[in-house]
Every structure is written in structure tokens, then in C-alpha cells.
Amino acid sequence: MIEVRALTKTLGSTRVLDGISFVAPSGQITGLLGPNGAGKTTAMRVLATLLHPDDGEVRIDGVDLATEPLEARRRIGLVTEEPGLFDRLSVREQLLFVAEVHGLSRSAATERIEQLAEALRMTDLLDARAGVLSKGNRQKVSLCRALVHDPPVLLLDEPTSGLDVVAAEGLQELLESADLTAERTVLLSTHRVDEAERLCERVVGLAAGRVVVDASLAELVAADGATDFRSTFVRLLGEATLAGRVAEQ
Amino acid sequence: MTLIVATRRMFRLARLDLLDGLRSRRQLVIRALTPVGLLLVLGAVLALVGGGDERIREGDYTVAVEGDRNGAAEVLGSLERERLRFVPVDDATRAVFDGTDVGVVLPDDLDARLAQGERLEITVVENPVRRSSRAAGLLVTSAVLDLHAAEVRSVPVASGERRAEPAFTYEITTIELTFEGVSVLVAQLIPALLCLQAALLTNGAASRMAGRTQMGLVQSQLALPVRRSELAGAKATAELGVGLVVSLPVLGIVLLLSALRSLDDFTGAEMAVAALAVLVALVAMGVLAAATGVVIGLVARTHGEVSLGTGVVLVVAAVTAGLVALGPFDLPSVAAVVPVVGLVSSLRHLLDGQGSIGWVAVAIGVTLLAAFFMVRVAGRSLDAERMVTRS
Numbered sequence: 001m002i003e004v005r006a007l008t009k010t011l012g013s014t015r016v017l018d019g020i021s022f023v024a025p026s027g028q029i030t031g032l033l034g035p036n037g038a039g040k041t042t043a044m045r046v047l048a049t050l051l052h053p054d055d056g057e058v059r060i061d062g063v064d065l066a067t068e069p070l071e072a073r074r075r076i077g078l079v080t081e082e083p084g085l086f087d088r089l090s091v092r093e094q095l096l097f098v099a100e101v102h103g104l105s106r107s108a109a110t111e112r113i114e115q116l117a118e119a120l121r122m123t124d125l126l127d128a129r130a131g132v133l134s135k136g137n138r139q140k141v142s143l144c145r146a147l148v149h150d151p152p153v154l155l156l157d158e159p160t161s162g163l164d165v166v167a168a169e170g171l172q173e174l175l176e177s178a179d180l181t182a183e184r185t186v187l188l189s190t191h192r193v194d195e196a197e198r199l200c201e202r203v204v205g206l207a208a209g210r211v212v213v214d215a216s217l218a219e220l221v222a223a224d225g226a227t228d229f230r231s232t233f234v235r236l237l238g239e240a241t242l243a244g245r246v247a248e249q
Numbered sequence: 250m251t252l253i254v255a256t257r258r259m260f261r262l263a264r265l266d267l268l269d270g271l272r273s274r275r276q277l278v279i280r281a282l283t284p285v286g287l288l289l290v291l292g293a294v295l296a297l298v299g300g301g302d303e304r305i306r307e308g309d310y311t312v313a314v315e316g317d318r319n320g321a322a323e324v325l326g327s328l329e330r331e332r333l334r335f336v337p338v339d340d341a342t343r344a345v346f347d348g349t350d351v352g353v354v355l356p357d358d359l360d361a362r363l364a365q366g367e368r369l370e371i372t373v374v375e376n377p378v379r380r381s382s383r384a385a386g387l388l389v390t391s392a393v394l395d396l397h398a399a400e401v402r403s404v405p406v407a408s409g410e411r412r413a414e415p416a417f418t419y420e421i422t423t424i425e426l427t428f429e430g431v432s433v434l435v436a437q438l439i440p441a442l443l444c445l446q447a448a449l450l451t452n453g454a455a456s457r458m459a460g461r462t463q464m465g466l467v468q469s470q471l472a473l474p475v476r477r478s479e480l481a482g483a484k485a486t487a488e489l490g491v492g493l494v495v496s497l498p499v500l501g502i503v504l505l506l507s508a509l510r511s512l513d514d515f516t517g518a519e520m521a522v523a524a525l526a527v528l529v530a531l532v533a534m535g536v537l538a539a540a541t542g543v544v545i546g547l548v549a550r551t552h553g554e555v556s557l558g559t560g561v562v563l564v565v566a567a568v569t570a571g572l573v574a575l576g577p578f579d580l581p582s583v584a585a586v587v588p589v590v591g592l593v594s595s596l597r598h599l600l601d602g603q604g605s606i607g608w609v610a611v612a613i614g615v616t617l618l619a620a621f622f623m624v625r626v627a628g629r630s631l632d633a634e635r636m637v638t639r640s
Binding site: 074097142 | 475
């Protein structure tokens, strides 16, 4: 489970996160949605311990980020828009490295990588150099790397951004697979409503650094009285974003 | 125990960066050959700067006199009128290396043997790289020629007969062509090479670090459960590893030069100590250079800033190599407390047979301390927040 309480973060002179609070329960995918500049990536970076919060509290699987960042990192698998792979090294070498850094023995790591590669349908990629892989396959490797130590929490920061339709579809299909995500707390940051609608059971909508929506998809549509999630969400975020801009001015 | 565990973790962390660095063969070859090329360029520049003629100056020139000075009082007295100030030395070549304008090696009982009409030879020792030495050499040889001409004129010649052969001849010896000259040059070349190699290591490390940061590689590693300082240390260790591999040609040259140096007056033990000092100095400078490169690569916001940072390091290294290792700046032993510069200076003195291993050890310690400080700075530079706000 991810618990965020009154999280505030200022970058430069801009208050990017303005006291956001939400809970991402375990066993389901929670979407972190919002337009560009809403603060999604900043929130994900704070959760991944890459940024220090100015104020507020974040707990990852019960571990306080502020006091135990290393322990929190052990419980997190992170996939970002840019996979960050060494081009000249093979996929297997890079996965083994991450597994060993997380404390897996060589044999356990090898076994785990084989299992994951099969589940992610990338066994044939294991011995390829990362530099020759397509962006879609690089993102698969990134997902495999995030899962190699079997973390209870998976943070996906716009993983399909920049992918073509086929590659994005392939990745979404994998994320739907119960083998990979069912037992974990998955937080998916995206600006694509269709992706959230397909993968997430719950959404947290951000606009201008504030939480404007925090509900399951079904609850949201029912409360709004609209016919579909997309129109409800777009309307809510649009209004909130506009209100935020007006408040800034 | 904790230190051992931390070190093992750091080496494990360094493995990926090291492998990545070693698989870029083209970069390895370029980085291996560049210092040799740079040294040739630097040598050419120094020769150009030291080249050209110097006008005979107003003041005296100092002449180191080796040999029987008392037996040559008359000849030297004649030469002294030409603004030459004579200083007795045991080794004229050495004295010229140490800054005396020119050296003269006299045969025994020069005046007496000259009076008996014996054919003798005077050796003039000069350093062709220094203008003042060449000018002083010119002054000495012209004075010797005048003396020679006067001797020849003093012998009466009957009508139709040829004048007598010269009473004595002179020979100009440039110090580079002496055995000791080569030895001293080697003592200067080795620290200069190490210095340039270190600067190139900084350059390579900074470029790669900046590239990896831009590709998101560093950020993905920041999410791993390791301390920032360990990660920074690992990056520097990997760069050091790559740096040592690309240093192999330089190391080969250094060992060859060391062997050449050992043919002179070093004993086996002294040579072993000197070789060990060179190797440890290479590693110490490498650690500092790699850590500096990591800091530059992480702190710089653009490739332009990386170029600026590494350019400054290269200029500092070239100046240090040119002035302290190869050039005229003979720093005192206590300069060993200045990182890098002190190491270059003390290593030069050691290889030159005039320094002590103690000062080299001090210089290595100081340089390693500076490297440790730089790793700490690198650890702070690995702050993800800084990277994120930068991007």
C-alpha cells in the first residue's frame, strides 16, 4: 500500500505539489492522472525517493520514506519513461546486476530473470545488447528490471509514453496480467485516460498540484451521472486546471 | 568489517559501468593514444617557446666549470673578460640541468699543457632548449675562438709557410645527448605523462557521466537501495578501472623509461622503490582524476559546461606538466602538500635521484585525500533533486 499525506513539494519558485493526500491500496492498479504539468512525475519521483518532500508524509508498504529511504527503495520497482539502460551491455547482465544489488544470489537471480522473461515474452531478448532494442522492448526490459526483486510496490511513470500503438498495446497487455501486478500495489502515472480506463480500478486525478479526484472508476461515473469515465474525468480535470490557473493569476 | 563490506558493494556497483566503459573499443584506443600525442604536441610547443635566439644580455652568464680549474687560471682569466662568471662544480652537465647557463669541462693542467703546445680539447655543455644557455654557449665558444686565434697569431710564421694547427679545439655537447641528460629527461617525462593521462581520465569520465545522466541511467540507479556516496564511489572506481586500462600504453612507456633510468646510477632496490612510487602515483592521480570527472559530469548542466570543466582540468594539467615536470619550475620538497602538483614535483625529484620517497608518500597521501574529498562531493552531486530540477 502507498499512503501519501499532505505532500508538498516546491521546485524552484513553483509549488508543484500542494498538500496532496491519497492512498493506493495493494492488489490493484491505481492511476495517477492529470494533464501535463499537473505534478504527476514530481509525485512519482518523491515516491521513488528521487526527490525529498518539503512537507508531508509518505509510506511505502508501511515504510516511512523520510526516515528509511533505503528500506523503501528495496520495496519499490520503478519504470520511467526513459528506461535508462546501458547500450553496450546485454539485457541479462543488466538484470543480474539489479537483482544482485537487491540482494538476490546469482542462482536465484538467474532463475527469477528466466521466469520474468517468459512472463514478459522477452526470453529471446535476454542476450541481446540493449542498444539494439526497439523502444517498446527497452520498456519491457525496464519493467522486467523493476520486477526482478519481486517488490510489493510498482511505480510506473508514463511507461507507454513515446511508444507506438503496437508497443503500447503490448505493454498494457502485460500490465493487465495478474501474474505481474495482481499481488502488488501498482501506481500508474499517465495522461492517457484510455490507458487508465483500461488498467486502473481506482484513479487519483491531479491538477495544478492538487488532488481533484480520488475514487474508483465506477464511483466516479456514478457520482457525475455521466455515461462514461472519459467525459467525467476530462470535465473534472478541466475545471480544476482552469481553477488552478485562475488562482495562480 | 563494515568498510570491507562497503568496499565490496562499491566494486559490485562499479561492475556495470566498468563493463560498459571497456566495451567501447574505439573510445579506448583514442583515449589510450591521446596522451602520447599530447605530449608530443606539448614538447613541440615548449621547443618553440624556448626556441629562437637570445641577444647577448648585459649581465654575466654563469659557467659551471668541471675539471682542473686551478690549472686553467690563465685561460679562464681570459674568458672572464667576456662577462662569464665561473663556478666550480663536480658535474657540469648536472649543473646545466639545474639551471646554470652553460658548463665547461676542462682537461687537467690546461695552461701548462697549452704552453707546451699540446693539442687539447675543451667541452662546452649547453642546454639547447634554453635561450640563455645557447647564448652563453655562443659567448664561451666565441671567446675560446678568440683565444685560439690569439694563440695562432702569437706563433711567428715564415714567409710562404702555413700557420700552425690550432692549439686546442672545443666541442659543444648538448645535454640531451649525454647519458645523464637522457636520465634527467626521463625523470621529467614520467610525471608529465602521468599528469596528462590523469587529465584525459577526467575528460573521459566527465563526458561519459554527463551522457549517462542524460540517458536516464544515473537516475535509474538512484532508485536502487544503495547510498549515494557508494554509488558515487562506484562510478569513480569504474572510471578509474577504464582509466587504468587506457593508461597501458603510457604505463608501457613509463616502464621503458624507468628501465632506461635504472641503467644510470640507481641500485636495484632504488629502482624497485621508484617503479612502485610511479605505479602508486598513477593510481592516486587516477582516483582524483576519475572522481573529478564524475563531479564535472554530474554537476554540468550542458555538454558545453562539461567541455569547459574538462578544458580547465586539461589546461591545469598541461601547465603542471609543462612547468613543474618538464619545465624550469623546481619546487621545494614541501610542495608535496599540494595535490597533484606536489606529486608531480616530488616524483620528478625522486626519479632524478635528488628527492626522497618520504615526500612522494606525502604527496600520494595528499592526492588521495583530495580524491576522497572529491568522491564526497561526487556523492552530493548525485542528488537526484539537483538532476531533476536541472532537467
